[in-house]
Amino acid sequence: MDWFPLINSLRVAAISTVLIFLLGIWAANGITRLPAWLKGAVDTVLTLPLVLPPTVVGFFLLKTISPKAALGAFLLDAFNWKLTMTWYSAIFATTIVAFPLMYRTARGSFEQLSPEWEACAATMGLSRRFIFWRIKLPNCKAGLLAGTVLSFARALGEYGATSMVTGYIPGKTATVATTVYQLWREGNDGLAYTWVLIDLAISMVVLVAMNMFEKRGGEARARSAD
Amino acid sequence: MLEVRIEKSFADFHLKINLNAGNETIALLGASGAGKTMTLKCLAGVVKPDSGYVALDGRVWFDSEKQVFVPPQERGVGLLFQNYALFPNMTVRQNLLCGLRRDTPRHERDSAVESLMERFCISELHSHLPSQLSGGQQQRVALARCLARKPKLLLLDEPFAALDSHLRWRLEQELTNTLAEFDGTTLYVTHDCDETRRLCKRVCVVHRGCSQAVVNVGDWYHRPITKSAAQLAGFENVTEINIIKEGMASLDEWATSWPCEEPEPIGVAFRAEDASIEPNGKDFVILCRIVRSTEQETIVVTTANPSAFIRVRAQAQFAVGDTVFVSIPREKIVWLQREE
Numbered sequence: 001m002d003w004f005p006l007i008n009s010l011r012v013a014a015i016s017t018v019l020i021f022l023l024g025i026w027a028a029n030g031i032t033r034l035p036a037w038l039k040g041a042v043d044t045v046l047t048l049p050l051v052l053p054p055t056v057v058g059f060f061l062l063k064t065i066s067p068k069a070a071l072g073a074f075l076l077d078a079f080n081w082k083l084t085m086t087w088y089s090a091i092f093a094t095t096i097v098a099f100p101l102m103y104r105t106a107r108g109s110f111e112q113l114s115p116e117w118e119a120c121a122a123t124m125g126l127s128r129r130f131i132f133w134r135i136k137l138p139n140c141k142a143g144l145l146a147g148t149v150l151s152f153a154r155a156l157g158e159y160g161a162t163s164m165v166t167g168y169i170p171g172k173t174a175t176v177a178t179t180v181y182q183l184w185r186e187g188n189d190g191l192a193y194t195w196v197l198i199d200l201a202i203s204m205v206v207l208v209a210m211n212m213f214e215k216r217g218g219e220a221r222a223r224s225a226d
Numbered sequence: 227m228l229e230v231r232i233e234k235s236f237a238d239f240h241l242k243i244n245l246n247a248g249n250e251t252i253a254l255l256g257a258s259g260a261g262k263t264m265t266l267k268c269l270a271g272v273v274k275p276d277s278g279y280v281a282l283d284g285r286v287w288f289d290s291e292k293q294v295f296v297p298p299q300e301r302g303v304g305l306l307f308q309n310y311a312l313f314p315n316m317t318v319r320q321n322l323l324c325g326l327r328r329d330t331p332r333h334e335r336d337s338a339v340e341s342l343m344e345r346f347c348i349s350e351l352h353s354h355l356p357s358q359l360s361g362g363q364q365q366r367v368a369l370a371r372c373l374a375r376k377p378k379l380l381l382l383d384e385p386f387a388a389l390d391s392h393l394r395w396r397l398e399q400e401l402t403n404t405l406a407e408f409d410g411t412t413l414y415v416t417h418d419c420d421e422t423r424r425l426c427k428r429v430c431v432v433h434r435g436c437s438q439a440v441v442n443v444g445d446w447y448h449r450p451i452t453k454s455a456a457q458l459a460g461f462e463n464v465t466e467i468n469i470i471k472e473g474m475a476s477l478d479e480w481a482t483s484w485p486c487e488e489p490e491p492i493g494v495a496f497r498a499e500d501a502s503i504e505p506n507g508k509d510f511v512i513l514c515r516i517v518r519s520t521e522q523e524t525i526v527v528t529t530a531n532p533s534a535f536i537r538v539r540a541q542a543q544f545a546v547g548d549t550v551f552v553s554i555p556r557e558k559i560v561w562l563q564r565e566e
Contacts (some may be wrong), residue, residue, distance in 0.1 A: 114309070114311060118272075119270065119305065120305055122270075123270045123272070123303045123305040123372075124325050124375065125327060125328070125375065135313050138315040149479055215288075
């Protein structure tokens with residue numbers, strides 16, 4: 001059996017999860033400092049990929065980075081970067097589609113932090129950087145981990161946008177999700193079932209892990225509220 | 227010397243605080259939602275007022291005309307919230323270390339933490355997390371933490387609100403000692419009349435975002451000037467009045483009129499303990515019917531209006547349903563002026 005789809009899916013999901021983790025926390029923390037009128041607009045844009053069909057995300061991506069689009073053509077000309085139909089094209093797709101999960105979970109965690117901590121810390125002379133790294137982040141660890149795991153799971157399972165920007169090239173761009181679709185089209189139910197079971201197993205492990213993080217976070221919150 | 231003259235507008239609320247304080251403990255007294263905590267945040271620099279001026283001992287922290295705004299990090303203010311805001315991911319020692327200047331050498335900070343812990347009797351707790359501490363211990367740690375940088379201004383936001391009543395008195399004695407040693411200005415936010423009288427010498431009433439003149443606690447307690455001040459001082463009976471003619475005030479709610487020599491009062495107040503029930507009366511009386519008699523007090527309504535409740539000190543010799551006069555000695559009646 002060719003394990004390439006699994007390895008490819010895992011590396012795509014892992015890389016996009018790292019990106020999502022950093023971008024999501026950055027956006028969730030940054031948006032609290034925006035003026036109220038801008039906050040709503042930015043929040044809408046950042047959450048949009050959650051509700052849009054992934055094919056719409058894929059469509060916009062192709063209209064931006066495919067060699068036929070202006071930016072894609074420029075990158076190809078100038079740097080010889082081909083951003084579609086490669087394995088790493090999937091990173092763009094999964095990062096955008098799964099980003100809102102991290103962003104919204106992180107934002108929820110930040111909002112649950114007591115604003116008094118920040119106020120007290122500031123009067124104690126602690127810098128914004130210290131407050132972020134040593135007070136805010138550690139106290140929403142559970143929520144951030146849950147968001148990360150959720151984003152990873154979503155990135156691993158992404159199909160719509162990924163298939164549009166990477167297509168299906170066995171051994172080059174195939175992921176578990178696109179492989180299952182291809183096997184079904186070919187009527188290869190046996191192998192399709194194998195991949196379905198693998199995907200189910202991974203998803204379940206991930207969701208159990210997430211529930212554990214959330215439970216721990218809930219307990220910590222209950223204790224600190226006491 | 228603390229000088230405060232700030233204004234800030236919110237969607238449904240306007241904050242306007244004028245206050246001068248020396249080396250003393252001043253109560254910032256008001257009902258919940260009056261803007262007391264917001265005032266503290268403006269003084270700490272966590273919230274920026276729309277306009278005005280804040281200075282401590284001549285150092286200007288905020289001046290909207292000269293575009294001066296000193297961030298909270300550089301003000302050196304001790305801020306204590308009612309839930310103490312200890313950092314839950316840090317031990318007692320780490321919390322205290324956060325309170326000290328980070329540019330001092332490590333061994334100096336360590337010894338400063340040691341002496342703080344000794345002073346507040348929390349040495350044994352140094353490796354505990356805040357969640358492992360009792361409410362009283364949390365308060366000690368929080369107080370130690372906000373005094374660590376030797377602030378000149380201490381802002382205390384209802385420090386006893388989160389504590390069980392049996393703990394309060396003890397901790398109040400500790401806090402009294404701490405405040406007596408403290409060299410600077412303390413603003414003590416509270417809504418509690420008794421706490422104010424025990425801990426503060428002067429009081430500034432805050433009503434719907436507006437501060438009233440700072441007065442001595444005794445003056446406020448016995449002769450409050452405004453309706454809000456009277457209610458906060460525990461006056462059980464407060465009503466509005468109209469001057470119907472020279473020297474005569476009509477108390478519509480209580481269906482009576484009283485002689486009044488004050489200039490332009492808008493209300494009147496008296497304490498339950500100062501009012502007595504008489505079978506007949508003269509000048510300052512209200513015609514009432516007794517509706518309830520408890521160990522603590524007697525409750526009457528005016529004969530004209532069954533929902534105009536008046537609270538009077540307990541007098542057992544009258545029965546429920548009796549029509550009587552509530553009588554108040556002239557010197558116990560407080561005439562109230564318009565809110566500032």
